[in-house]
Every structure is written in C-alpha cells, then in structure tokens.
Amino acid sequence: MVEKSIRIAICLCFILCHSFSAIAAAPDENAHSKDDAKDNFSMDPDRLHDRIKYNMRKSFDLDDDGCNLQPGKKESIEECGFNATVKTILIIHGWTMSGLFESWMHKLVAAVQRRESEANVVVVDWLRLAHQLYPDAVNHTHRVGQSVATLLDWLQEEEKLQLEDVHMIGYSLGAHVAGYAGTFVNGNIGRITGLDPAGPMFEGTESHKRLSPDDADFVDVLHTYTRGALGVSIGIQEPIGHIDIYPNGGDVQPGCSLGDVLTTAAAGNFVEVMKCEHERAVHLFVDSLMNKDHVSYAFQCTGPDRFKKGICLSCRKNRCNSIGYNSKKMRKRRNSKMYLKTRADTPFGGYHYQMKMHVFDRKNADSDPTFYVKLHGSHNDTNNLSVDIAEGVGLNLTNTFLVFTEDDIGDLLKISLRWEGPSDSWSSVIKHLKSSFWSWSSKRDKKVVEVRRIRVKAGETQKKFTFCAEKTEISPGEDITFVKCRDGWEVKPRKRLHY
Numbered sequence: 237m238v239e240k241s242i243r244i245a246i247c248l249c250f251i252l253c254h255s256f257s258a259i260a261a262a263p264d265e266n267a268h269s270k271d272d273a274k275d276n277f278s279m280d281p282d283r284l285h286d287r288i289k290y291n292m293r294k295s296f297d298l299d300d301d302g303c304n305l306q307p308g309k310k311e312s313i314e315e316c317g318f319n320a321t322v323k324t325i326l327i328i329h330g331w332t333m334s335g336l337f338e339s340w341m342h343k344l345v346a347a348v349q350r351r352e353s354e355a356n357v358v359v360v361d362w363l364r365l366a367h368q369l370y371p372d373a374v375n376h377t378h379r380v381g382q383s384v385a386t387l388l389d390w391l392q393e394e395e396k397l398q399l400e401d402v403h404m405i406g407y408s409l410g411a412h413v414a415g416y417a418g419t420f421v422n423g424n425i426g427r428i429t430g431l432d433p434a435g436p437m438f439e440g441t442e443s444h445k446r447l448s449p450d451d452a453d454f455v456d457v458l459h460t461y462t463r464g465a466l467g468v469s470i471g472i473q474e475p476i477g478h479i480d481i482y483p484n485g486g487d488v489q490p491g492c493s494l495g496d497v498l499t500t501a502a503a504g505n506f507v508e509v510m511k512c513e514h515e516r517a518v519h520l521f522v523d524s525l526m527n528k529d530h531v532s533y534a535f536q537c538t539g540p541d542r543f544k545k546g547i548c549l550s551c552r553k554n555r556c557n558s559i560g561y562n563s564k565k566m567r568k569r570r571n572s573k574m575y576l577k578t579r580a581d582t583p584f585g586g587y588h589y590q591m592k593m594h595v596f597d598r599k600n601a602d603s604d605p606t607f608y609v610k611l612h613g614s615h616n617d618t619n620n621l622s623v624d625i626a627e628g629v630g631l632n633l634t635n636t637f638l639v640f641t642e643d644d645i646g647d648l649l650k651i652s653l654r655w656e657g658p659s660d661s662w663s664s665v666i667k668h669l670k671s672s673f674w675s676w677s678s679k680r681d682k683k684v685v686e687v688r689r690i691r692v693k694a695g696e697t698q699k700k701f702t703f704c705a706e707k708t709e710i711s712p713g714e715d716i717t718f719v720k721c722r723d724g725w726e727v728k729p730r731k732r733l734h735y
C-alpha cells in the first residue's frame with residue numbers, strides 16, 4: 237500500500253512539477269510555450285481562435301481532415317454541413333503531453349458517429365493550449381470554455397441552434413472546459429458528460445471554477461481514477477454532477493493494476509499507469525455507445541464500502557441509472573454518488589447480486605470461515621467466487637455481501653456454498669498420528685456452521701429469490717447446495733424455536 241502511494245505521488249508530481257517540458261516537449265515546442273507566455277494573445281479573441289479549432293467530423297475516415305467551423309464566418313456552417321435541427325455533440329480533450337490526439341479520441345468520435353449518424357459531431361481542438369505545463373493548461377480551460385460558449389452563441393443566433401440539443405463530452409481537463417462553456421453560454425446546455433474530470437487544481441475549489449451541476453440541464457460524471465496521494469488524485473474525487481458514477485469504487489479499475497501495466501520504473505510507464513485508469517472513463521463511455529443492448533447499471537449509495545456489502549442494489553425512486561451515453565436525465569438530484577462493478581475489458585458490464593445468509597455457529601467455528609459461492613444458471617455456471625465481507629463472516633449473524641459475475645448465466649437456478657480450508661479429515665489424521673489415544677475425540681474439533689437459506693436480489697433485474705438447502709451444515713473443505721425455493725424474500729421469516 238505504501239509503495240503504491242509513493243508511486244502515485246511520483247506520478248502526480250510528474251504532471252504537476254516542471255519535469256514535463258524537459259521530458260516530453262520537443263525543442264520547437266518549447267519555443268511555442270515561450271511565445272505564448274510573452275505575447276498577449278489571451279486578451280485578443282482573434283488570436284485565441286487561431287489556437288482553437290472546431291473540427292466537424294463527417295466521415296469515418298480518421299485521416300479525413302474534417303471541416304472547421306469558424307465563428308463569425310457564416311459560410312463555414314454550410315461548408316461543414318452543420319445542421320441545427322439535429323443533435324450537436326462536442327468532444328473536448330484534456331491536457332496533452334504529445335500535442336497530438338490520442339487513440340481514444342478516434343474511438344470516441346467513431347462510436348458517437350455510429351450511434352448518432354445524423355448528429356453534428358464537433359471535436360474541440362485546443363491542443364496547442366493544452367500542450368503546456370499542466371498549471372498553464374489549467375489556466376487556459378477558462379478561456380477555451382469561453383470560446384466554446386462564443387461558438388454556441390453564434391450558432392444560436394445564425395442557425396437557431398437549440399442548446400438543449402447540445403451534448404458536450406469532456407475528458408479530464410476537457411470536462412472543466414465544458415463546465416466553463418456551460419457557465420458562459422447564453423442559456424442552458426442540454427447535457428455535459430465529464431469523463432474522469434481532472435482533479436489537480438480543481439478538487440475542493442468553488443463550483444464556478446470547475447464542472448458543476450449548474451453548467452447544464454444534466455451533468456453526468458464518470459470517476460475512474462480517484463486514488464491519490466496527499467489528497468490529490470488525477471481524477472477529481474468529489475461529486476461534481478447531478479449524478480456521479482464511480483465504477484469499481486472509482487479507484488482500482490480491473491486490468492489496470494500497477495502490476496499489470498508497470499514493468500519498469502521508466503517515466504513513460506508512469507504515464508501508462510496513469511492512462512489506464514484515467515482513460516477507463518472514456519472506454520466505458522465508448523462501450524455504452526456501442527453496446528446499446530448490454531446496458532450497465534449503477535446504483536446510488538452513500539459510499540463504496542456500503543456498495544461492496546451489496547446493500548445498495550435498489551432501483552426504487554430512480555436510485556439506479558444506466559451508465560454512459562444511456563444515462564437518463566436526473567436533474568433533481570445533485571451530487572448523487574452511484575456505484576457499479578465492471579469487467580476488465582469491453583463489454584464492461586456484468587451482473588450484480590446481493591446475497592444474505594444467516595450463519596449459525598454450530599460447533600467450534602471460532603475463526604472466520606472462508607466461503608466461496610458458485611452460481612448455476614440456465615445458460616452457464618460461474619467459477620467459484622469468493623465471499624468478500626470486509627470485516628469477515630459474522631457468526632450467529634445475517635451476512636450481506638455482493639457477488640459480481642462477468643458472464644450472463646441466465647436465470648439463477650442453484651447456488652453452491654463452499655467452505656475453503658484444510659478439511660477436517662486432514663487435521664484429524666494429524667491429530668490421530670500425534671496421539672492415537674485421543675483419536676476418538678478428534679471429531680469434536682470439527683468446525684461446523686449452518687446456513688439454511690440464501691436470499692438473493694439481482695441488481696440488473698431487481699428480482700428477489702430465496703434459495704434453500706437440504707443439508708444445511710457445512711465444515712471446512714465441504715460444500716452445500718441451495719436450490720430456488722421461493723420468489724421474493726421480503727416476507728417475514730417464520731419464528732423458529734431453536735436458534
């Protein structure tokens with residue numbers, strides 16, 4: 237854990253400290269930065285527009301240059317084929333070390349075009365202002381946002397563009413650019429999606445200095461890299477939208493562990509580490525555009541720990557929502573934290589189950605039993621999944637836990653519960669060898685717990701079932717099977733005489 241924090245701290249410093257210009261920028265690029273610092277382009281809107289392009293994407297061809305909308309030049313509207321009666325989707329990149337579009341941009345643009353073939357898809361290219369020291373790029377978000385607002389106001393005037401048809405999608409610093417655009421535009425933008433909005437220099441600032449629910453009718457945010465050091469993380473931790481979705485708790489993304497990505501401690505690899513979790517927000521969004529039929533749901537919860545217990549799988553009163561492009565507008569909520577687990581790769585969606593079981597201590601079950609469950613469905617079975625209870629399995633208590641499966645197993649038919657551990661036959665053999673005289677008593681040491689039923693709620697279908705066992709006692713190395721015995725479980729259980 238300590239080592240991880242140090243690595244993250246180095247990674248953050250890599251961004252915030254001035255190592256960037258030395259490592260990443262080519263000499264001529266350094267010259268650019270110096271020019272920018274000396275001249276006063278920022279005060280001059282024409283000079284600023286030179287550095288921001290509104291590139292309208294029409295073809296699927298990545299090499300196609302597209303067409304630039306030029307605020308003030310009416311002919312560019314027709315030239316680019318901008319159609320104000322359909323949706324307008326603006327995609328805004330973040331801080332850049334290379335000064336070039338990264339591969340995610342092409343994936344996102346292609347996915348948006350495929351999903352909304354009629355829409356105006358515009359890439360806000362502020363690469364020259366983003367290819368700076370991080371603090372300078374942060375400083376520019378304000379003016380770039382202002383410039384985007386100018387573009388939208390111009391389109392409102394010239395083409396009667398309806399702002400409610402505008403959806404801005406901003407990644408990292410681009411999310412805050414979208415926030416500023418929403419602040420400065422004349423009217424209310426329909427929707428802003430923040431894809432892991434940048435944290436450094438935004439965390440804890442006032443709402444008008446970052447993306448906030450005031451910037452659009454609906455602001456939805458995906459947080460994927462909130463694990464940080466010294467209170468700073470690359471993605472912002474605090475909720476800043478109407479709904480804030482934290483996939484996998486917003487910190488450890490499957491397939492991105494430092495070990496998966498980091499092989500040597502070279503500078504380039506820190507960037508890979510950073511990118512995997514930070515960029516995961518973009519890939520989850522792309523996934524939501526492409527896999528319309530496999531929607532992932534997030535569930536409102538006060539925190540990741542409660543979510544891990546499976547307590548928060550409710551869809552009542554809009555407490556769940558589909559993630560990414562398919563999210564339903566929920567403007568009444570602000571800063572509503574939502575959680576889900578995902579797979580490591582596309583399609584990222586899986587299946588959540590809340591399980592509850594009362595574990596009766598029947599004999600010597602002093603230590604924490606290590607349980608696994610295996611779900612048997614009408615299409616397929618899962619592997620053994622560990623029963624993950626933070627504080628350990630409670631004896632003589634009802635335990636609640638979350639089970640996540642990556643594959644669609646169909647209708648849940650059967651559950652096997654396994655108690656992992658050295659089976660008693662072994663410990664009794666050893667005891668027997670040690671002292672054959674006491675071999676008779678070895679049976680007394682056998683640990684036994686009893687589980688009579690498991691109550692299950694499926695997050696994706698909101699259905700509830702009760703599963704019952706015939707043989708209800710279990711010892712280490714054994715497993716017992718539960719079969720579906722009742723739909724629903726919110727009926728008051730009958731009072732039992734013995735407990």
Ligand SMILES: *[C@@H]1O[C@H](CO)[C@@H](O)[C@H](O)[C@H]1NC(C)=O
Nearest residue numbers: 274275276277279280281283
């Ligand atoms: C700043 O820009 C204004 C015009 O926008 C110009 O008159 C002035 O000379 C510039 N100042 C410097 C220091 O370049």
Ligand SMILES: *[C@@H]1O[C@H](CO)[C@@H](O)[C@H](O)[C@H]1NC(C)=O
Nearest residue numbers: 317318319320321322354355
């Ligand atoms: C704009 O889009 C609408 C709806 O798809 C279409 O009916 C109309 O012809 C388009 N206008 C132009 C100028 O392409």
Ligand SMILES: *[C@@H]1O[C@H](CO)[C@@H](O)[C@H](O)[C@H]1NC(C)=O
Nearest residue numbers: 372374375376377378379445
């Ligand atoms: C950007 O930097 C300039 C000069 O360093 C400063 O005056 C200005 O307030 C900064 N703007 C923002 C939005 O931080």
Ligand SMILES: *[C@@H]1O[C@H](CO)[C@@H](O)[C@H](O)[C@H]1NC(C)=O
Nearest residue numbers: 596597598601602631632735
């Ligand atoms: C659980 O309850 C049983 C029977 O009441 C008791 O013998 C046992 O000590 C209890 N176990 C724990 C861990 O509380």
Ligand SMILES: *[C@@H]1O[C@H](CO)[C@@H](O)[C@H](O)[C@H]1NC(C)=O
Nearest residue numbers: 615616617618619643644645
């Ligand atoms: C069933 O699940 C296993 C993994 O548990 C997987 O390898 C297999 O492809 C699945 N089969 C079907 C038909 O989905």
Ligand SMILES: *[C@@H]1O[C@H](CO)[C@@H](O)[C@H](O)[C@H]1NC(C)=O
Nearest residue numbers: 608610619620652653654715
């Ligand atoms: C899963 O558990 C079963 C018993 O329920 C056991 O036989 C099997 O070896 C386990 N498989 C794995 C992959 O751990």
